[in-house]
Amino acid sequence: MTRELLTGNAAAAWGARLAEVDYIPVYPITPQTEVIEALAQWVAEGTLAARLVTMDSEHSMLTAAGAAAATGARVFTASSSQGLVYGLEMLYTIAGWRVPLVLLNVSRALAAPITLEPDHNDVLAARDSGFLQIHAESCQEVLDSVLMAYRLSEHADVLLPVLVNLDGFYLSFTREPVELPSVEEVREFLPPHKAAHGFSASHVLAQGVAVLGGTGYSFFKYQMQRAAEAALTAHDAIAGEFCRRFGRCYGAVESYRLDDADWVIVMSNSFSTVGKEEVARLRARGEKVGLLRLRLIRPFPDQEIEWLLGDRRAVAVIDQNISIGKGGILFSEVASALRGRTPPPLLSFIGGLGGRRFRSEEFDTIMAALHAAENDGGSVEPTLLYSEAEYRQMMEMLRIAQQGSASTPEK
């Protein structure tokens, strides 16, 4: 075990290296490139016995990844944003093949307008594909999640691919101290891959064959649903073992100052760190508030969330995504987890889009809204976090741009 200062991207690459993957098809996209460059370097210098192939697109990259996994190799690949949605067709396909592999997504908001910084519309577009999803908050968690993801993905009751998510820029390029376990330690936790099925001369196999009619189709989809449900139990066991071996413990959700909290803020990914800071500040002011971080998005830990949130005085979900015409995706998910009982008032906030930072005043607003909601139930519409000042700033820039174009001399 050594300790190094690593970016989130480097931690992800180390995860793949320590998992001793066989195959890495790649295609570059900011802010993921550092991951594949690190792996390319290791493969080229021989410190990682894998084959790395630069493909012609994410669609091809994911096809190659899935096909290699279907053949029996341990596979790693990584993408982001436009790349992930470009390959979306294949996410459904690979999950349907029931092959284990790990796909890293470095979150970045989707065009248009095109941008480089994160929110979670990219990864949540893959929400219904059959890929399981783990969302990490820290660089250490990125590495650990990659290792856990292989165990989960290759688990006999699961056999579904896993997507590990980290925020672009905020985590991808932030250096944090990361404990690197040794290859031997990892091998004990994650033994060398033995595929449940694969292509070879003595094993004739038809994969991804057509079904005619809904009965056949439903048969496969229901099996996937059962496998994802089983993944919840499998994840608990894997996380328990990881905790015993490495001393770092990850649940399906993370509770921060939740024990005695009357009020809860729900967040995910790296911006949760900001949320925790704010919770600490509000606590110092005497507010009994806590934070629940969603880590396992698929399978969604409904029961645990119901158990943790059901009896609070009010709950606010902060989404860093927007389902246009509906609102926060995770808000809907949390709300549906609470359907079994009379839920506490549930508030929806949307912010952090395209990397926009949260402000302390906004957490004050959220806190005030939580108090008010206890009495009036709160608004059913999502609150879009955007300030007057930001709006005025945009208008001012527009004005300058228009003035500039109006005064451009004609040629």
Added chain:
Amino acid sequence: MPIRREIYKGIKDIPRQEYLAGGTGLCAGCGGLLALRLFHKALGPNVVFVNAAGCLTLLAVFPFTPFHSSWLYTAMASAPAGAQGVRDALDMLIAKGRLSKDENLKVVVVTGDGAAHGIGLQATLAAIHRGLDFYYFCYDNEAFGNTGFQMSPASPFGSRTATTPVTSATPGGTATHKQDLFKLWEAQQPAFVATVSPAYPLDLMDKVARAGQLTGPKLFISLAACPPGWGVEPAESVEIAKLAVDTGVWPLKEVCDGKVVHTVRPHRFRPVEDYLHGQTRYHHLFAPVRQEEILRQLQHDVDRYWAAADADAGEVDNRLATVRA
């Protein structure tokens, strides 16, 4: 200068062993299926087919498969990338000793012309560029067959498809010319590239067998009569495929030492009309009025092609003569 057949010289050389069971759900007389059956015979066992969306996707319908070999359906755009994944995984697993060498497989992409020319061309050119060791078998029925015979980039000028209908405003059907996939592939200098036809089984199988001795991309385009799309009887499928070759419309060729060589050259070309006549997709060229201009154009295109090919072949012969002298 036709190539000498090396492996399949006579009809008796064709093995009786079948790798594709009969009774599939495809149309009777499907030219793509006929060609694939021969193709598989030449490949022998230990094959994995990587397929893109098209008619042949419906060969394997859960829980049945007619193949005595493995099958992976991918998507329409990326079968060659799937082949890359399978090939690389087999190589890695063998290299790492997790799979024994005799477990190795030949990796074969199977797509229609729609996938090969359009949506899948990027993945195909990329696989060739990487020098992937695989076979690519494209059955060219000159349209999107599976979705109801719409125009693809392989649809020939003057033919009718479901999206290039014949109307008073568009009496000629398809106005564009067939995209030259052979040339697109050839330009990248793969290990092997050829056209084949199920009407010329020895030519087809010999090409496959000879290509099998090479490492790298090995590409085959088979003209594939489509009875419902072309408007021919299932029983006429082979005959119409033969007419395509005998009229010069579908030249059988391969690239050898960087030069295109025709492996079958009809001694006397039949008129192109003989090929067009029997197909309802060309009926509008003959009735209610003969569309002389289009018919002349079609014959002209074929004549020009062969004139250039013969000139080229002559050049090769001359060069060979110089070398010999």
